[in-house]
Amino acid sequence: MADNNNPGTTGGHGVEIHLEEVSKRYPGQQAPAVESVTMTIPAGETVVLVGPSGSGKTTTMRMINRLIEPTSGKISIAGEDVLALDPDKLRREIGYSIQQAGLFPHMTVGENVGMVPGLVGWSKQRIAERVEEMLDLVGLDPAEYTKRFPRQLSGGQQQRVGVARALAANPPVLLMDEPFGAVDPITRGVLQDELMRLQADLGKTIVFVTHDFDEAVKLGDRIAVLGERSKILQYDTPEAILTNPADDTVAGFVGAGAALKQLTLRRVRDIDVTEVPTAKVDEAPSALAERLGSRRGAIGLVLDRRNRPLRWATAREAGAVAALERAGRPVEDSVSLASTLQDALEAILTDDDGVAVVTGKRGEYAGVVDIDTVMNAIKALREENAEPDEAAVAGAGS
Structure with a gap:
């Protein structure tokens, strides 16, 4: 499946995964943990499995790479029956990322990634x-982090x-089991933003497990809402759900605030960003001051x-400073072009300016x-969502 002769990071070589009547029964249990799941995960998309604890979503995902062996059914990746493979x-050909990272504590960061x-x-040399x-790629300076141990992070x-580590061997498929569940909300x-940025670059097929519907809406190209025994209650785009x-x-x-959740369906790249004056850290402070001029409240x-x-x-x-590295205040929060408008709104509301x-x-x-800018985008979104309803009313009256 994986093209291990091509370790580049921009191949965009996700592959289709298909589950057909997949079930898992554990000895001594009357009811199956997973019963007759059938679904197709399109190549290069992020599909999120969301459901309550005990619904079987993690079991379903782990059967894809056979960490849990299915009792019956068929699973294929890029047309290959995984049950016929070693x-x-x-x-080794499927990336796997779990909660709390699962790093080997006795190995350095570099050794973990290169494993x-x-x-x-x-x-x-190629591993290095x-x-x-x-x-x-994940925003860690290799010179600073390669020799560190996990406990130092x-x-x-x-x-x-x-x-x-999950992406190091350039796998076509990445399985993620609540990978961000153990960190604080800001981190x-x-x-999440980092994953969306990476996926925009890499185009992997990602199967992501979470119990957080907001996370599912933010990350998923499609969401599978699962009930007991991984019964698929709805499998569709976030917008449709x-x-x-x-x-x-x-x-x-979905819960309350579905309209607000729709802010997660629009990305920062979909709106017009503006510019402020900038200066490099090694420039003279006067350079930034000149670019800002005398306009009250101007910030760079x-x-x-x-x-x-x-x-x-x-x-x-x-x-007021001799070097720009000490000027003003640090940038504490930022959003990427892949971030949602909800992320942008939260960052704006917590920023002093x-x-x-x-x-x-x-x-x-x-x-x-x-x-x-964000409020204009919200207004446009509301008008866009109102159009079908208005058309339906007009049609009913004719």
């Missing part, structure tokens, strides 16, 4: 290059390493040498977004 080889490429026979590439950093949002839940159980998952950004946002500063703040920094694929500065 299970160890199968698992699967080593198992499939890559050379030491891949480790560096993958750490950079924060929870969010460990999850980033876990994702890097969780950042990691939000606007037309199949039954009361699905409506319960200090960027690092890789064009990533570091600090907010006014002309007065820039003029009501502006959120927008970053690109490698964390580079891409612009800013303010409350007016």
Whole structure:
């Protein structure tokens, strides 16, 4: 399945997964844990399995890479029957990321990330290059993190390493079992954004398990809402489930505030971002002050040498320091082009100046977004959603 001769990160080579009448029965239990699941997961899409605890969503996902052996049914990946493959080889060709990262504590970050490429026979030089590439891809400086041990990392950093390890051998499929469930809400949002950014670049087939419907809406191209024994209650796009839940159980998952949840269906890349004056960290403070001019309330950004946002500063703040690295206040929250409008709104509301920094694929500065821009997008979204209802009323009256 995986093209291990091509370790590049931009191949976009996700493959289709098909489950046909897949069931799992455990000895001594009268009812099956998973019963007759049939679904197709399209190549290159993120499909989220969401359901209550005990619904069998993790069991269903783990049968794909045979961490749990199905009792009956058929699972195919790229047309190959996984039950006919060597299970160890199968698992090396499928990325796997779990809650709390699952890193080996006695191995360095570099050794963790390079583990699967080593198992499939890559050379030491190729592994070293891949480790560096993958750490950079998930936003960790290889020079700083390669030799560290997991205990020296924060929870969010460990999850980033876990994702890097899962992607290191360039698998076509990535299975993610509540990977962000053990981190704080702010870090969780950042990691979700990072995953969306990576997926936009890589085009893997991702199967993602969560019990959080908001996370499912944010991340999924499609969502499978599961009931008992992994019965599929609805399998559709997030927008279709939000606007037309199949039954009361699905409506319960959607919960209150469905209109607000629709903010997660629009990305920052879909709206116009604006610009503020910027200066590189090694420029003279006077350079930023000049670009800001004398306009009251004007604020600019200090960027690092890789064009990533570091600090907010006014002309007065820039003029009061000898170096821009100490000007103003740090950029504490940002959104990426792949972030949702809900993420952008939250970042704007928590910022002192009501502006959120927008970053690109490698964390580079891409612009800013303010409350007016987001509110205009919300207004357009409401008008868009109202149009079908108005058309239906007009049709009923004719």
